[in-house]
Amino acid sequence: MKHPHFSHMVISGLGLLGGSLGIAAKKSRICDQVIGVARRRVSLDRARALGCIDQGTLHLETAVRGADLVVLAGPVGTSPEWMRRISPHLAPGCLVTDVGSTKQGVVEAIEKFLYPRERKEKNQRTPPAFDFVGSHPMAGSEKSGIDAARSDLFAGATCLLTRTPHTRPEALKRTELFWRAVGCTHTLVLTPAEHDRMAAAASHLPHAVAVCLANVVAEAVAHDERTRDVLASGFRDTARVAAGLPELWQEIFISNRARLLPFLRRMTRELRGLQRALGQSNSAEVKTILERAASFMRSGGR
Amino acid sequence: MKHPHFSHMVISGLGLLGGSLGIAAKKSRICDQVIGVARRRVSLDRARALGCIDQGTLHLETAVRGADLVVLAGPVGTSPEWMRRISPHLAPGCLVTDVGSTKQGVVEAIEKFLYPRERKEKNQRTPPAFDFVGSHPMAGSEKSGIDAARSDLFAGATCLLTRTPHTRPEALKRTELFWRAVGCTHTLVLTPAEHDRMAAAASHLPHAVAVCLANVVAEAVAHDERTRDVLASGFRDTARVAAGLPELWQEIFISNRARLLPFLRRMTRELRGLQRALGQSNSAEVKTILERAASFMRSGGR
Numbered sequence: 268m269k270h271p272h273f274s275h276m277v278i279s280g281l282g283l284l285g286g287s288l289g290i291a292a293k294k295s296r297i298c299d300q301v302i303g304v305a306r307r308r309v310s311l312d313r314a315r316a317l318g319c320i321d322q323g324t325l326h327l328e329t330a331v332r333g334a335d336l337v338v339l340a341g342p343v344g345t346s347p348e349w350m351r352r353i354s355p356h357l358a359p360g361c362l363v364t365d366v367g368s369t370k371q372g373v374v375e376a377i378e379k380f381l382y383p384r385e386r387k388e389k390n391q392r393t394p395p396a397f398d399f400v401g402s403h404p405m406a407g408s409e410k411s412g413i414d415a416a417r418s419d420l421f422a423g424a425t426c427l428l429t430r431t432p433h434t435r436p437e438a439l440k441r442t443e444l445f446w447r448a449v450g451c452t453h454t455l456v457l458t459p460a461e462h463d464r465m466a467a468a469a470s471h472l473p474h475a476v477a478v479c480l481a482n483v484v485a486e487a488v489a490h491d492e493r494t495r496d497v498l499a500s501g502f503r504d505t506a507r508v509a510a511g512l513p514e515l516w517q518e519i520f521i522s523n524r525a526r527l528l529p530f531l532r533r534m535t536r537e538l539r540g541l542q543r544a545l546g547q548s549n550s551a552e553v554k555t556i557l558e559r560a561a562s563f564m565r566s567g568g569r
Numbered sequence: 570m571k572h573p574h575f576s577h578m579v580i581s582g583l584g585l586l587g588g589s590l591g592i593a594a595k596k597s598r599i600c601d602q603v604i605g606v607a608r609r610r611v612s613l614d615r616a617r618a619l620g621c622i623d624q625g626t627l628h629l630e631t632a633v634r635g636a637d638l639v640v641l642a643g644p645v646g647t648s649p650e651w652m653r654r655i656s657p658h659l660a661p662g663c664l665v666t667d668v669g670s671t672k673q674g675v676v677e678a679i680e681k682f683l684y685p686r687e688r689k690e691k692n693q694r695t696p697p698a699f700d701f702v703g704s705h706p707m708a709g710s711e712k713s714g715i716d717a718a719r720s721d722l723f724a725g726a727t728c729l730l731t732r733t734p735h736t737r738p739e740a741l742k743r744t745e746l747f748w749r750a751v752g753c754t755h756t757l758v759l760t761p762a763e764h765d766r767m768a769a770a771a772s773h774l775p776h777a778v779a780v781c782l783a784n785v786v787a788e789a790v791a792h793d794e795r796t797r798d799v800l801a802s803g804f805r806d807t808a809r810v811a812a813g814l815p816e817l818w819q820e821i822f823i824s825n826r827a828r829l830l831p832f833l834r835r836m837t838r839e840l841r842g843l844q845r846a847l848g849q850s851n852s853a854e855v856k857t858i859l860e861r862a863a864s865f866m867r868s869g870g871r
């Protein structure tokens with residue numbers, strides 16, 4: 268299975284990710300036709316005008332009939348509900364995936380629906396004829412919306428994939444090859460819980476830190492407007508991601524709060540350690556803290 | 570005074586800043602000759618080979634004889650000592666400046682030496698025939714050393730200048746025009762105390778935050794090496810500056826600790842506020858925190 272091919276791909280949710288995915292999929296020729304689904308007709312018109320989709324519809328259930336690939340690209344919380352809606356209409360062999368930044372809640376909700384416990388206990392398990400594999404392409408931007416969509420959003424990115432006892436290896440492989448076809452150069456298979464713990468440290472914590480930093484600096488600027496002129500590239504890089512869509516990150520933070528909180532507490536402790544060293548003018552300790560960080564960053568950070 | 574011109578410029582300290590300044594000054598033709606001073610002969614050879622200086626010497630006192638511009642480009646702590654050493658050798662009309670990231674300690678130490686209180690009290694003040702103006706070109710890189718020197722390091726940067734009751738307006742103006750000649754597009758005149766407060770918020774706090782974040786993420790990577798593959802551009806930007814030279818930042822943090830500490834405490838409180846909101850699953854409060862940051866970043870951040 269070198270190059271999977273899809274004849275009828277559906278992307279539900281046409282924001283930055285959904286839109287970019289459409290352009291990238293069309294460009295890669297991995298599918299014959301991309302159908303976009305959105306809640307408003309203007310979004311469909313814009314997506315078509317930008318070359319993100321071939322056709323658009325407001326009706327999710329109709330769109331997925333006959334599809335062999337469905338990507339749920341709405342906000343994290345929408346995926347289980349959308350899965351419930353499309354499930355009766357999916358053709359056998361169809362592959363369904365998503366793009367959510369948190370996975371445990373979404374994958375559990377979807378699998379609970381697809382493989383209800385009662386059936387299993389009565390030994391009457393009739394697995395659906397389609398597959399669901401959770402995806403999290405680690406691509407994005409502080410920009411959002413379909414107007415920011417671009418064909419190279421996934422170029423060089425890592426895509427995280429989730430595996431559970433329900434995940435069929437062929438489906439996982441097809442999902443992996445799909446993400447590579449649209450530009451991802453790395454894929455990593457994790458359990459949903461592993462995914463959420465790692466994403467908390469590697470992505471959600473940095474975002475939270477950037478947000479808090481931006482708020483503290485905003486306060487200093489409000490106190491003395493000239494501070495704005497003193498902000499150099501160091502600040503702009505450190506806080507860049509804080510410009511990201513508040514609604515999107517609110518949902519990510521809330522849905523992954525159990526994993527994020529320990530890292531936030533750890534971050535607070537690390538800051539307090541630096542405060543203590545500075546309060547005692549402990550140069551050696553300050554240097555140790557700085558050296559640990561520099562050595563990690565110089566080791567590649569990835 | 571549109572374009573000042575210097576015939577004999579001395580740069581003491583040939584790291585990233587000193588080296589880049591040499592290339593930029595030579596390129597801008599603001600001076601006829603650039604003399605570099607370093608502690609080791611290999612540094613001088615390297616600086617000459619890279620086109621940063623015309624001539625080099627290990628003897629600071631000899632180098633500054635006849636100079637009309639001296640830039641002290643060593644680590645923050647070296648400037649007062651270097652000023653003490655060069656003072657007897659400076660020609661009338663010479664302009665001395667520095668590049669230090671903190672200013673109050675340096676400027677106070679230098680002015681205490683140049684304008685000792687006793688003389689003033691006895692009404693015998695004989696101001697030196699040369700000028701000192703504190704500078705802080707807000708340019709840098711997580712790279713360091715003369716091999717990272719480049720002619721455009723100051724292009725588009727802001728240079729902060731300090732003014733005290735001792736600062737002569739003409740000297741301030743010449744210093745400002747010098748920094749503009751080597752590429753800075755903004756200059757801002759502050760008291761040393763204002764400088765240090767603003768730099769603490771706009772530059773030292775972001776660095777401290779990036780360092781602490783890098784250390785927390787390094788720990789997560791040590792715990793599960795796969796976390797490294799999950800680090801995306803969000804983390805890399807947020808923590809980028811933490812790769813900076815530990816020795817340099819140790820000195821900056823220690824010398825500006827009185828200004829940095831209140832901002833670190835404020836940062837800790839901001840993180841605790843987010844922790845509290847997440848702990849209570851208070852979606853509205855999480856969104857408010859995210860919105861404040863996004864709105865500040867979208868307002869330009871500078």
